[in-house]
Amino acid sequence: MTTTTSLDRPAAPQPFQRVSGARKLKDWVATILVGLAFVVAVIPLVWLLVTVITSGYRALMSSAWWTHSLKGVLPEEFAGGVYHAIIGSLLQSLVCAVIAVPVGVLAAIYLVEYGRGRVARMTTFMVDILSGVPSIVAALFIFALWIGTLGFQQSGFAVSLALVLLMLPVVVRSTEEMLRLVPQELREAAYALGVPKWKTIVRIVLPTAMSGIVTGVMLALARVMGETAPVLVLVGYSRSMNFNIFNGNMTSLPLLIYSELNNPTPAGQLRIWGAALTLIILVMSFNLVAVALSRFSAIKTK
Amino acid sequence: MIGAMSDPLGNSLPARRPTVRRPGDTIFQFLTTASGLAIVLSIVLIGVFLLLKAVPSLAADQANFLLSPNFVTTGGKLAFGIRDLFVVTVLSSVFALVIAMPVAMGIALFLTQYAPRQLARPFAYIVDLLAAVPSVVFGLWGIKVFGPVLEPLERWLNGNLGWFPLFANGNVSISGGGTIFTAGVVLAVMLLPIITSVSREVFQQTPTMQIEGALALGATRWEMIRTTVIPFGRSGYIAASMLGLGRALGETVAVLIILRSAPEPSRISLFDGGYTFASKIASAASEFTEALPTGAYISAGLVLFVLTFVVNAIARWIAGGRVHRP
Structure with a gap:
C-alpha cells in the first residue's frame, strides 16, 4: 500500500537543505x-x-591668496593671502622630517636587523606607546623641556621638535614593515660575497626598500602637517611673513584657521574656509604622492 | 681547536678564519641601537619632565586634585581639580567609541567580505581619506555645519528621553550644538578610519580554509562571517577600538572648537559643555608664562599621558603583537 508513495520519493534524501x-x-x-x-x-x-x-x-x-601674507590687512576686509602660513607649515614639517626621518629609519633598522631580546621588545612597545601619545602631551613635553627648562623662546623650531615625536613612530613602523619585506636571499647573497653587514644594509637593503620608506615618510608628513595642538602651545600667531624658524612668531595653516575663528566678519569666515581648503589640498597632495609612489614601485618579493 | 675540525667522513676541514669585526659595523650598530633607545628615552623623558613640572603646582594646589570640578589658576591662587576634565574626556570618548565601533566593524566587513575585489581598494582609500582631514577642519565643520544639523535630534532626545541621566539637561544650552553629544559624533567620524584600517587587516587574515569550510557546510555569507571571520578577528577588532579610544582621549582641537565652555560643574550628561584634558590645556596655552599656573595644566597633561599610556598598553596586550597601528 505504501509502495506507491515510497516509489514517488527520491531514493536518497536530498543532499542540500533549502536555506530557510x-x-x-x-x-x-x-x-x-x-x-x-x-x-x-x-x-x-x-x-x-x-x-x-x-x-x-x-x-x-584671488591671486594674492598664494603670494601674500595678511600683513596690514584689516580683519573685516578680504585681502592678502596665506602665503606666510603655507611657508610656515612647510618649513615646520620639513625641519621636523630632517630630524625624524634619520632617527626613525635607523631605529627601524635596529628593530629589523639588530634588535633581539628584551631591549628590542621594549623598543617596539615604546614605539607603540609613542604613536599613542596625544599631540597636546607632546607639545606640553617640549614646552616643559625646551621652553620651561632650557629657557628658549617660543618658535617654529619648538613646534618641529614636538612634531618629531608624532612623526617618529609612523616612520619607524612603515620603514620596519618595508625592511621586513626585503627578501632574506638578498642579504645572504651579500654576506656570501664578504660584504660587511652595515654595507649590506646601506647598499642593498635600504635601496630595495627605498620607495616604501619614502611613501611612509610622505604619509607621516601629511599627518604632522595637519596637527594643530603643538602650534597652539609652542609658537605665537603672526599675520606677516617669517622665514626664520628659530625666532619669532610663525603662522602655519592650522594656527591661522584657529586664530581667525574669533573673527566673525564675512571676510574672516571666507579666510577660515579658504585656509581649511588650502590645508586639505596640501595634506591630500602629500597623500596622493605617497599612494602613487607605492603603486608604481612596490618591492618585488621574488 | 678550530684547526682540528673535521667533516663527518673524517677529512679535516681548512681552518676557519675568525670573524672580522669591522669598525663600520660597530659604528653602524651603535647608531641604530642609539636611535632605538632614543625612542625609549623620549617616552621616559616625557613622563619625567611632566612630573617634574607638575609636582610644585600639585603641592601648592588648594583644592582636591582628583575630586574638585574647578580649575582656578589665576589671581595668584591655585585651586584646580580634574574631576570635570575627566568626566568630559571619558564621556565624549566613550560615546564616540560606542558609535564608531559597530560602524567600523560594518565597514571592515564590507571591505573584506562584501565589496567586489576590484572596488575594495579604492573604497578602502576613500575611508582612509577621512584620516587625512586635519582635526581643525573637523572641528570647524562640526561647529559650523554639523552641530546645527544635530541640534533638533539633541532637543528630541533631551525632551523625550530626559529621564535617562545621559540625556538629562546639561550645563550648557543645546542651541548651536556645542555639546558633548556633537563632539562625540564628530570624534566618532574621526575614529572610523583608525578602527577600520586595523580591523580590516585582521579580518583579511581569516584562514581561507575556515571560510570555505563554513560555506561548504551550507552557511550563508552572514553565518560564515559570524562563525569564522568575527571570532578570528575579535581580539584585533577590540585592540583597534582601544587604539581609537586612545586617539579620542587625546583629541584636542576639534573638541576645543566644538565644546561650549560651561558656567557650572558637569552634570554627567551628553548635553554638557566644558573642557577635556586636551582642550583645557590648549585653551590656556597662550597664558603659559608663570611656572605654577603652567604646572597646573602640565599636571592635567600628565594625567592624560598616563590615561592614554594605559589604554594603548591594554590594546597591545589584547592584540598580542598581531596588530600594527595605521
Missing part, C-alpha cells in the same frame, strides 16, 4: 547593514569636503 526563510532574511539584513555602514562613513567625508570647497574656493581664486 529566517536564515535568508538574516543574511539579507546583514548585507544591508554592512553596506549602510560604508555609506555612513562616506556621508560625512563628502559632506565635509563639499562644505569646505563651496565655502572656501572663492578665497583660493
Whole structure:
C-alpha cells in the first residue's frame, strides 16, 4: 500500500537543505547593514569636503591668496593671502622630517636587523606607546623641556621638535614593515660575497626598500602637517611673513584657521574656509604622492 | 681547536678564519641601537619632565586634585581639580567609541567580505581619506555645519528621553550644538578610519580554509562571517577600538572648537559643555608664562599621558603583537 508513495520519493534524501526563510532574511539584513555602514562613513567625508570647497574656493581664486601674507590687512576686509602660513607649515614639517626621518629609519633598522631580546621588545612597545601619545602631551613635553627648562623662546623650531615625536613612530613602523619585506636571499647573497653587514644594509637593503620608506615618510608628513595642538602651545600667531624658524612668531595653516575663528566678519569666515581648503589640498597632495609612489614601485618579493 | 675540525667522513676541514669585526659595523650598530633607545628615552623623558613640572603646582594646589570640578589658576591662587576634565574626556570618548565601533566593524566587513575585489581598494582609500582631514577642519565643520544639523535630534532626545541621566539637561544650552553629544559624533567620524584600517587587516587574515569550510557546510555569507571571520578577528577588532579610544582621549582641537565652555560643574550628561584634558590645556596655552599656573595644566597633561599610556598598553596586550597601528 505504501509502495506507491515510497516509489514517488527520491531514493536518497536530498543532499542540500533549502536555506530557510529566517536564515535568508538574516543574511539579507546583514548585507544591508554592512553596506549602510560604508555609506555612513562616506556621508560625512563628502559632506565635509563639499562644505569646505563651496565655502572656501572663492578665497583660493584671488591671486594674492598664494603670494601674500595678511600683513596690514584689516580683519573685516578680504585681502592678502596665506602665503606666510603655507611657508610656515612647510618649513615646520620639513625641519621636523630632517630630524625624524634619520632617527626613525635607523631605529627601524635596529628593530629589523639588530634588535633581539628584551631591549628590542621594549623598543617596539615604546614605539607603540609613542604613536599613542596625544599631540597636546607632546607639545606640553617640549614646552616643559625646551621652553620651561632650557629657557628658549617660543618658535617654529619648538613646534618641529614636538612634531618629531608624532612623526617618529609612523616612520619607524612603515620603514620596519618595508625592511621586513626585503627578501632574506638578498642579504645572504651579500654576506656570501664578504660584504660587511652595515654595507649590506646601506647598499642593498635600504635601496630595495627605498620607495616604501619614502611613501611612509610622505604619509607621516601629511599627518604632522595637519596637527594643530603643538602650534597652539609652542609658537605665537603672526599675520606677516617669517622665514626664520628659530625666532619669532610663525603662522602655519592650522594656527591661522584657529586664530581667525574669533573673527566673525564675512571676510574672516571666507579666510577660515579658504585656509581649511588650502590645508586639505596640501595634506591630500602629500597623500596622493605617497599612494602613487607605492603603486608604481612596490618591492618585488621574488 | 678550530684547526682540528673535521667533516663527518673524517677529512679535516681548512681552518676557519675568525670573524672580522669591522669598525663600520660597530659604528653602524651603535647608531641604530642609539636611535632605538632614543625612542625609549623620549617616552621616559616625557613622563619625567611632566612630573617634574607638575609636582610644585600639585603641592601648592588648594583644592582636591582628583575630586574638585574647578580649575582656578589665576589671581595668584591655585585651586584646580580634574574631576570635570575627566568626566568630559571619558564621556565624549566613550560615546564616540560606542558609535564608531559597530560602524567600523560594518565597514571592515564590507571591505573584506562584501565589496567586489576590484572596488575594495579604492573604497578602502576613500575611508582612509577621512584620516587625512586635519582635526581643525573637523572641528570647524562640526561647529559650523554639523552641530546645527544635530541640534533638533539633541532637543528630541533631551525632551523625550530626559529621564535617562545621559540625556538629562546639561550645563550648557543645546542651541548651536556645542555639546558633548556633537563632539562625540564628530570624534566618532574621526575614529572610523583608525578602527577600520586595523580591523580590516585582521579580518583579511581569516584562514581561507575556515571560510570555505563554513560555506561548504551550507552557511550563508552572514553565518560564515559570524562563525569564522568575527571570532578570528575579535581580539584585533577590540585592540583597534582601544587604539581609537586612545586617539579620542587625546583629541584636542576639534573638541576645543566644538565644546561650549560651561558656567557650572558637569552634570554627567551628553548635553554638557566644558573642557577635556586636551582642550583645557590648549585653551590656556597662550597664558603659559608663570611656572605654577603652567604646572597646573602640565599636571592635567600628565594625567592624560598616563590615561592614554594605559589604554594603548591594554590594546597591545589584547592584540598580542598581531596588530600594527595605521
